[in-house]
Amino acid sequence: MSATIPCVLEDPALSDTRAESLDSSRCQKGTPCEVLPERGSVQERSIPELLNALRREKCDGVLLLDHGKKKKAVEWQGGSPVAVKSNLIRECFGDFLVSEGRVRPGELDESVERMQAGEGLQGEVLVAMEVLAEEDRLEALEDHAREKFFELFGWRGGQFEVHRGARLKRGSRLGLEVHPSRLILEGVTRRAPLRQVDRYLGRHAEERVVLRDSADVEPLELGLSMREHEWLESLRENQRLGALLTEPEWVRRLVFGLVSIEFLAVERLPRDDEGVAGPTEDPAANPGVGTGTLEEALRAELLAWGERANKGDAYDALGLPESAEDEEVRLAHVGLSEQFAPERFRDASASLQQLAGDLRQRLDAARCEIATAAARACYGAERARDGSSEKAPVEEDEGDRALLAETEFQKGEAKLAARDYPGALLCFGRAMEGYPTAGEYRSYYGWCLHLCHPENALMRGEALEHCREGVALAKDREKPYLLLGRLYRASGKTGAARKMFSRALQIRPQCVEAMRELRVMNMRRDKANTLRKGVLDRILRR
Secondary structure, three states, X not given: OOOOOHHHHOOHHHOOXXXXXXXXXXXXXXXXXXXXXXXXXXXXXXXXXXXXXXHHOOOOEEEEEEEOOEXXXXXXXXXXXXXXXXXXXXXXXXXXXXXXXXXOHHHHHHHHHHHHOOOOOHHHXXXXXXXXXXXXXXXXXXXXXXXXXXXXXXXXXXXXXXXXXXXXXXXXXXXXOOOHHHHHHHHHHHHOOHHHHHHHHHHOOOEEEEEOOOOOOOHHHHOOOHHHHHHHHOOOOOOEOHHHHHOOHHHHHHHHHHHHOOOEEEEXXXXXXXXXXXXXXXXXXXXXXXXXXXXXXXXXHHHHHHHHHHHOOHHHHHOOXXXXXXXXXXXXXXXXXXXXXXXXXXXXXXXXXXHHHHHHHHHHHHHHHHOOHHHHHHHHHXXXXXXXXXXXXXXXXXXXXXXXXXXXXXXXXXXXXXXXXXXXXXXXXXXXXXXXXXXXXXXXXXXXXXXXXXXXXXXXHHHHHHHHHHHHHXXXXXXXXXXXXXXXHHOOOHHHHHHHHHHHHHHOOOOHHHHHHHHHHHHHHHHHHHHHHHHHHHHHHO
């Protein structure tokens, strides 16, 4: 194999890569298309674009990726990713189970000891220990594989190689039941860097986004939430990408993802004297053409960044976490500097050029504040001092919001008990809006959403989304686990439901509702076992 990814290629699990030839001018079924090159750079071809190209050509083989110390491999069959493997220790199955709250650290340690004693794979050992049910093990394995796959969407650099006809040994299986476009879309909406999304919208600010007539995936196959469906249905005919920079983050991510999978198309806006769009003209070459539209888009782009910078600090301005290192700060600054580059505003008005210059100075100042480890330490100390002086009014404001949210939540509980599900949903929604980080509010909203639409699969999917977020926000409370368990049970996922109810009892052993749910599930299981045994006995007596 090539030496571009030496560490991964030496991995014996990736060594069986017998490449088979592929006609460079045709995809499957004889359809002409562009075939992805065997190797390239992620900087030149982004992860969403790379994965969608493999989906489009219905690739069979292994995609190898290398980004510094991180190595990954994804197996493809018929244009669908079916398995993934990573060299990251933090992505091992056991650590994933602990981080998700499915296994306790002590149970994990015991399973490792039993694995080393030769009792089997970790998931099998946990089932034998009765920590996981078999259904939970299978679900956890698939969730783990998806998390490893979605991590790729945060990559902004690195190299890739495509080995067609190859197979991946001992990879985490992704399964084939989900459309590959849905996996790519979910990866973008969950993990793609927001600055990557905004830079794309800014680069195409003067163009419009439209539904593609030839999309090869149906909306239902994409697993869109209700609000995403509603936004898509309300898409305006001449929706400019630049105007989307002021929209909520979920809208920008959705559009970028749908463009990445070629569900939406990007094209230039027609001029007033055109019935249809013709060849685009360069605004820089002819300042009289489309300059108003371009300037408006550039202004919206700058104001969106300026508003984000005003609300946050240096880390927010650069779109970085507080754990960022020197190189990450440098790269983020370089990327945003392109957004404010003087040549982009050469033909803009004087006021817009002045705004770009001011924001460029603020960007440079933000970088200086956190450019080095020493600078970040001083910056953190200053923030701590400033925060302590303003602590009282902030806490008072948060206290008022928390009180109003709790009042709405109590109203919602009363309406839920009275089976006024629409009224309860409204109250839980207000509570969640007032205090979005309260996991219980979000969980009750999700459960009530299902109760309002018990037969609607799309609503159930959105309800599960809210309940899972509720569990993530309140891992030490039993109610979010209880409600998520009920949703899993309503979805037919009995193994996952049993796990959630058991977790609720671990947190609060006196949780009567969780005990009742488990008792009913055990009675039904015992009854089913008795029926099966009776049928088997009758067959054997014949």
